[in-house]
Structures are given as C-alpha cells and as structure tokens.
Amino acid sequence: MAIPQPTHTFTGSEPGGESFVAWLNRVRLFHDIHKEPGAIDSIAALMSPLEFTTGTTLLKEGAEGSEAFFLMSGKVKVLKSIAGKEAFPVALLDAKDHPFFGEAALLQNDVRSATIRCESDGRCLVLQRRDFEIFCHDHPNWALPIIRKIGCVILERLHHANNDIGLLYNALVSEVKG
Amino acid sequence: MKFLRLPDLESLKRVRGLTDDSLSMFARYRMTMVVLGLILSWLGLSWIVLICERGDPTAQINTPAKALWWGIVTFMTVGYGDLTPVTTAGRVAAGLLMFCGVTSIGIISAKISAYFLKQVLLEGRGAVDTTKIRHHFIICGWKEDMQDLVRHILQVNRNIKAAQIVIVASRTPEQITSFKADPKLEPATIINGEYYQQATLERAAPQSARKVLILADTSTGADGRKPNATEADARTIMTAIALSNIAKSTVVAAEIIDPSLDHYLKMAGVGEIIYPREYSRLLLGSASSGTGLVNVFHDLVDPRTGAYITTQPIDQRWVDTTYGVFRTEFQNLHTDMLVLGVLENTGNPHQIKELAFQEAQRTPSIGRLIENLKGVKSLRCNNPVFHPRDDFRIGKGCAAIVLFNEHAASAHLNGPDRPASRDTVAA
Numbered sequence: 001m002a003i004p005q006p007t008h009t010f011t012g013s014e015p016g017g018e019s020f021v022a023w024l025n026r027v028r029l030f031h032d033i034h035k036e037p038g039a040i041d042s043i044a045a046l047m048s049p050l051e052f053t054t055g056t057t058l059l060k061e062g063a064e065g066s067e068a069f070f071l072m073s074g075k076v077k078v079l080k081s082i083a084g085k086e087a088f089p090v091a092l093l094d095a096k097d098h099p100f101f102g103e104a105a106l107l108q109n110d111v112r113s114a115t116i117r118c119e120s121d122g123r124c125l126v127l128q129r130r131d132f133e134i135f136c137h138d139h140p141n142w143a144l145p146i147i148r149k150i151g152c153v154i155l156e157r158l159h160h161a162n163n164d165i166g167l168l169y170n171a172l173v174s175e176v177k178g
Numbered sequence: 179m180k181f182l183r184l185p186d187l188e189s190l191k192r193v194r195g196l197t198d199d200s201l202s203m204f205a206r207y208r209m210t211m212v213v214l215g216l217i218l219s220w221l222g223l224s225w226i227v228l229i230c231e232r233g234d235p236t237a238q239i240n241t242p243a244k245a246l247w248w249g250i251v252t253f254m255t256v257g258y259g260d261l262t263p264v265t266t267a268g269r270v271a272a273g274l275l276m277f278c279g280v281t282s283i284g285i286i287s288a289k290i291s292a293y294f295l296k297q298v299l300l301e302g303r304g305a306v307d308t309t310k311i312r313h314h315f316i317i318c319g320w321k322e323d324m325q326d327l328v329r330h331i332l333q334v335n336r337n338i339k340a341a342q343i344v345i346v347a348s349r350t351p352e353q354i355t356s357f358k359a360d361p362k363l364e365p366a367t368i369i370n371g372e373y374y375q376q377a378t379l380e381r382a383a384p385q386s387a388r389k390v391l392i393l394a395d396t397s398t399g400a401d402g403r404k405p406n407a408t409e410a411d412a413r414t415i416m417t418a419i420a421l422s423n424i425a426k427s428t429v430v431a432a433e434i435i436d437p438s439l440d441h442y443l444k445m446a447g448v449g450e451i452i453y454p455r456e457y458s459r460l461l462l463g464s465a466s467s468g469t470g471l472v473n474v475f476h477d478l479v480d481p482r483t484g485a486y487i488t489t490q491p492i493d494q495r496w497v498d499t500t501y502g503v504f505r506t507e508f509q510n511l512h513t514d515m516l517v518l519g520v521l522e523n524t525g526n527p528h529q530i531k532e533l534a535f536q537e538a539q540r541t542p543s544i545g546r547l548i549e550n551l552k553g554v555k556s557l558r559c560n561n562p563v564f565h566p567r568d569d570f571r572i573g574k575g576c577a578a579i580v581l582f583n584e585h586a587a588s589a590h591l592n593g594p595d596r597p598a599s600r601d602t603v604a605a
Contacts, residue, residue, distance in 0.1 A: 080542040088542040164544035171548045 020044050020125065023072055026098045032145035039142045046131040052118045059102055059116040061087065066129040068103045071095045074122015079115040087115055095122060103150050106132045113157075209289060216253075216282045223275040224249030230268035237264050253279035301367075311367075312386045313342065318373035318417050319395030319410075320347040328363055334481055341365035344382050346373040348400045370400075374413040376420040384425035392417050392432035394454065407435040415439065418446035426528045447527045449559050484584035489521050489577040497576075502568025508578060516581040519564035524577045527559040533575075 021044050025034045033039040047070070052058065058069060061081060073095045081087035093099040104110050106129050136143035228245035231237040238261045239245050248261040252275050263272045315338050321327050324345075332340060343366040349357075351370075358364045371378035373395075384390055394410045405413070414432050419442075421430050431450035432443050440451050464471040477483045490512075496504045505517045523530050534557055538550030562579060563570065 082539075082542060082544070082547065085539060088540060090542050167544055167548055171551075 020047070020049075020072075023098070024070065024125070027070055027100055028098065029100055029103065029146060029149050032149065033142050036142060039139070042139065042142070043127070043135060043146075044125075046135055047125040047127045049123055050126050051121075051123050053121050054118055056118045057115060058118065058124070059112045059114065061112050061115045063112050064109055065102055065105045065112050066109050068100060068106050068127045068129075068132075069116070070100045070125040070127070071098070072123045072125060074124075075119040076101075076122075077117050077119050079117060080113075081115075090114065092119065104154060105129055107147070107150060212282070212285055212289070216278075219275070219278045219282075220249050220253045221246075223271055223278065226271045227263055227268045227275070230265050230271060231263055234265050234268075237268075239263060239268070249275060252276055253282075255279055255283065311342075311344065311383055314344050314383075314387050315342055316382050316384055316387045316390040317343065317345045317393065318347070318379070318390065319393030319414075320345075320349065320397045321393055321395070322397050324397075325357060325360055325363060328366065329360075332362070339365070341367075343367070344369060344387070346371065346378060346382050347395070348372050350400050353400075374416040374420065376424065379417065379420050380424060384421055384428050387425070387428050390421060390425070390428055390430045392421075392430065392448075394433040394435050396435075411436050411439050415442045415446070418443050418448050422446045422528070427526055429526050449525075449527045485582070487518065487579065487581050489524070490515070490580050491524075492520075492572060492576050492578050496572050497574050499572055500568060501566050501570035501572060504572055504578075505568075512580075514582065517578055518581055519562060519579045520566060520570070520572060521577045521579050522561040522563060522573065523557060523559045523575050525559070525575055530559055530575060531557060 021040050024030055024040050024044055024047075030040060030043065049072075050069075052074070058076065059065060061079070071093060075095065076093050076099075077089050078091040078093060078101070079087040080090045093101070101114075101116055102112065104113075106127065109129070132143075136147070224245045225242075227249070228239060228242060231239045231245075239248050244261055248263075251258050251261075252272060255276070263269045315331075315335075317328070317331075328340075328343060328345075331343070332338060340363055345366060346369045349368065349370055354368050354370065357368070358366070369378065369381050371381070373379065373392075392414050394407075394414055396405055396407065396410045398404045411434055414434055418430060418432055421428065426447070429450075430446075430448045431452065432448045433452040433454060434440055434443060435455055437453050437456055440453075443451050461472055461475060464475075477485055478487055492504070496507075501520060508517055509515075531554060534554045535551075538554050539547065541547050541550065564579070
C-alpha cells in the first residue's frame with residue numbers, strides 16, 4: 001500500500017502556521033534547539049502537513065522510508081512482529097504527548113522497524129530526509145543536537161534489543177541442556 | 179483350461195499377505211474372460227443353429243430374433259420348448275449350446291462361492307483389509323479375559339457398536355474363533371499381527387480411528403510365550419511411539435504396569451495412562467483404612483448402580499469466567515449433577531500443545547514469548563483440578579468433572595433438562 005504523500009510544502013503564510021511552530025517546540029527531538037531563535041521556524045518550514053483518516057497505514061514494517069512523522073492530532077497504534085509472524089500492538093501514541101516516529105529515516109534510507117496505523121482521524125507533519133540534509137548543511141549547529149537526539153533514541157532501542165538477545169541466549173542454552 | 183481351476187487352501191495361505199483390492203481385481207479379470215466366453219458361445223451357437231434351420235421349411239427358428247431367444251432359453255437351461263430345432267445339424271449345435279450353458283453356470287456358481295469362502299477364511303485368520311474403516315475403536319494387545327473386557331467396553335459405551343471395534347493382537351486362528359463364539363462380539367474385527375509393529379498398526383487405520391487403547395499384554399502369545407511385565411511395558415511404549423508417528427491426532431489411552439516408565443508414554447502424547455498395579459494397591463490400602471471408601475469406588479465404577487463420575491464439556495461462553503460463577507449456574511441448570519471440579523486441557527495432547535504453541539507466539543515481546551513457551555512445555559493434558567477456589571479461571575478446552583446418578587435423575591423429573599447420557603464419556 002502506498003504511503004500517503006504530503007499534500008504540499010508548508011510556507012510561512014499558511015493559516016494556523018503559528019501553531020505548527022508552537023507545537024514543534026514541545027517535541028522532544030528539538031528540545032536542545034527550541035531556545036535558539038529561528039531554529040524551529042526553519043525546520044518547520046521544511047515540513048508538510050498531512051491529514052489522515054482512521055485505518056490509514058503511515059508506516060509499514062519492512063518497507064523502506066525516507067521521512068519522519070510528527071503527530072499533531074489524533075491517535076496512532078504501533079504494531080510490531082517478531083520474525084515475520086503476526087504483528088501485535090506494542091503501543092498507542094496520542095498526539096498530546098508530541099510523539100514522533102520514523103526518525104531513523106532522517107539519517108539514512110532505512111527499513112521501517114514497526115507498522116504505524118491510524119486509530120483516529122488526525123494530522124501530522126512530515127519531514128523528508130533530503131530536506132533535512134539541506135537543513136543540516138545550512139545549519140550544522142542546529143542539526144547536530146537533533147542528530148544526537150536521534151542517536152539516543154536508537155541507542156535506547158539497541159539496549160532493548162541486547163536485553164532480548166540475552167533472554168533468548170539463556171532460554172536457548174537451558175533448552176538444549178535439557 | 180487354467181481358469182477353470184478353483185482356488186485351494188494353499189493359494190489362500192499365500193493370499194493372506196495380499197490386500198483385498200489386488201486379489202479381487204485378478205478375480206474380476208478372470209470373470210470378464212468367462213462372461214465374454216459365455217456371451218460369445220451363446221451368440222455363436224445360436225447363429226449356427228439359425229443357419230442350419232433356415233434351410234428347412236418346417237423350421238421354427240427362422241429369424242435372428244427367434245434364434246437369440248431360443249439360444250438364451252437353452253443356454254440358461256430353462257428350455258421353455260416354445261421353439262425347437264428340427265434339422266439334425268441344428269440339433270447337434272443345440273446340444274453343444276446346452277453343454278456350454280450347463281458348464282458355464284457351474285463355473286459362475288463356483289466363482290461366487292469361492293469369493294465368499296475366501297472372505298470368511300481371511301476374517302477367521304485376522305487378515306482382513308481394514309484400511310478403509312472410519313471412526314472405530316482400536317484395542318492393541320490381549321487380555322486373558324478379553325471377551326469380558328470387550329463386553330464391558332460395549333456395555334459402558336453405548337454409542338460404540340461391536341462392528342466398530344478393531345483388535346490388533348497376535349492370536350492363533352483357534353483363539354480368534356473362540357473369541358468370536360459370542361454372537362455379541364462376532365462383528366468385531368481382529369487383525370492378526372504384532373500390535374507394536376508399525377506395519378501391523380497401519381492395517382488398523384489408526385489415523386481415522388476415534389480412540390486407541392493399548393493394553394499391557396501379558397497373555398500367552400501365539401508363539402506360546404508369556405511376556406513379563408517389562409516386555410509388556412516396552413511393547414506398550416513402542417506402540418505409543420508408533421501411533422504418535424502415524425496417527426498424531428488420535429486420542430490414545432495406555433495401560434502401564436511399571437509406573438516409573440510413564441514419562442515415555444507422556445512424551446509419545448498418550449493422554450490417559452492407566453496404572454493397574456497402583457490402583458489395586460490404592461484400593462487395598464483404602465480398604466485397610468476402614469473409611470468404607472472401597473464401597474464408594476465400587477459403586478462409582480459399577481455400571482449397574484447408575485452413579486458415576488463423568489466429564490461434561492464446558493460451553494464456550496464460560497471460558498475466561500471464574501469457577502464460582504460457572505458452578506452456581508451449572509448446578510442451577512443441571513440439578514441432577516454435582517460439579518466436583520474442572521478437567522483442564524482436555525482432548526488430544528498433540529492438538530492441545532499445537533494450539534497452545536500458536537497462542538504462545540502471539541506477542542511482540544521476547545520476554546513474554548519465552549514465558550509463554552515455558553508454559554507450553556509444562557502443559558499437562560487432561561489435568562484434573564478438584565474443588566478449586568471460586569476465583570479459579572476456566573480456560574479454553576476445559577471440561578467439568580461431575581458426579582451423576584442416573585437413578586436419582588429420574589426423581590428430578592420436574593427439571594427442564596434431560597440427564598446427560600453416559601455416551602458423552604466415550605472417546
């Protein structure tokens with residue numbers, strides 16, 4: 001199923017454009033730069049709003065992607081599957097927590113690690129990797145904290161995965177031992 | 179003429195290894211030849227007579243139709259006499275036709291009797307092809323009092339007919355005949371062979387049977403030897419393993435003498451294990467305790483008293499509810515039964531484990547997955563839980579253990595429910 005494409009690129013004179021910036025201020029990813037004047041505005045200028053309806057799949061596990069999503073309103077469900085088996089819900093993300101997903105795609109064209117399905121109608125902001133790369137080139141001092149934050153998120157996941165490997169290792173050894 | 183020879187006992191002995199299919203196909207081929215020969219001789223000789231008679235003005239047989247009619251009447255030795263040949267040549271041909279007819283009828287009758295004789299002989303020797311029967315009850319092994327045992331099984335399970343019982347055991351033809359002397363047991367099928375060998379088991383079609391019962395066979399075998407307890411148990415285990423290979427989804431119950439060997443049976447997926455030595459010891463023990471428990475057991479087990487413990491399947495709507503809620507509802511519904519507890523994980527162990535295994539994988543978390551899989555490993559099938567607490571959760575595949583009294587049930591005639599028959603116990 002094709003990922004819905006952003007409808008248009010945001011320009012500053014968009015109605016309700018002010019609220020985008022205010023919203024993005026609270027996103028954890030931009031925590032280190034939200035005090036910098038003009039930083040959030042520049043990055044907001046790169047994003048495009050996307051309206052979605054219940055049941056739309058924004059991200060498909062295993063598919064390649066190159067955009068990050070910032071949820072502005074509505075709810076989405078995160079589904080994961082182990083070893084290609086049936087996908088099970090892992091978490092429910094609510095827009096009021098300012099969640100974001102797909103951020104690893106900002107670093108490189110990566111395979112998605114979970115499926116994101118919309119549980120209600122809503123709206124999110126989409127940031128393309130190529131726009132982000134231009135931003136990094138133009139404003140490296142602002143880009144660095146963002147990339148560091150993405151790195152932390154990935155590290156967290158890595159720890160989790162290592163934990164799981166440890167569990168599997170022990171279970172397998174005790175199984176074979178009998 | 180080779181195909182006039184009737185099958186004799188020698189060839190029948192050789193036949194014992196063949197299946198019904200191949201033998202009857204050969205017989206049918208022969209039959210086709212014979213039938214073809216009959217038709218040809220009838221047509222041919224009738225035609226010859228027609229030619230002979232045509233010349234003569236006083237002839238009665240002067241059309242092909244009349245010739246054919248006369249031919250069949252003569253061939254089948256009916257001889258109405260409405261038409262007769264008048265020429266000498268015609269009469270000679272007629273004589274030949276009569277001879278062919280008489281001998282042919284003899285051949286056909288002999289063929290038919292031989293077929294039936296063969297069937298009866300094979301049945302008597304326990305060599306019948308049973309691979310096509312379905313929904314039968316298989317007993318592996320033999321007991322010295324086998325007749326009593328099978329009679330008891332038929333009495334206790336009223337929905338099993340004698341014809342559905344298949345016994346696999348190594349018996350001499352005399353033993354088979356004396357077993358079948360009882361007309362009630364005559365319809366049962368006996369497969370003669372070593373029950374613990376997979377090839378013999380396959381002849382009983384266990385994969386389409388409803389249940390298999392493996393007896394601890396310490397009876398004197400066809401070779402005159404009496405196996406000891408260890409040998410009998412080893413054979414039981416071999417049978418169980420063979421069954422788990424060829425008939426995974428059939429419910430198996432087995433009798434084991436040495437209780438310490440029961441884990442082999444559990445590994446082979448045997449859902450119900452019977453410990454005859456332990457039971458008799460338990461009964462003797464409780465008899466010595468003076469609690470009067472022996473009479474309790476006796477009445478429960480004796481089909482004549484009408485009181486017995488049985489299991490009732492639990493309806494889907496009670497799954498995931500608590501035992502307390504279920505029990506009150508159930509008792510209100512069935513005033514003639516007393517709920518004693520819950521039997522968890524009923525059914526075929528292979529299937530239960532399979533379902534539990536699939537259920538265990540329905541999680542995205544590795545930690546939870548490992549926990550679930552450990553749970554599947556320690557799953558105990560047909561696990562009775564007596565008088566659990568009211569908050570005990572009723573899971574999928576549970577049945578209720580109930581005490582039922584048929585005679586008391588008739589006193590509850592006011593109740594809206596008919597008492598559940600014993601038939602629900604079987605299989």
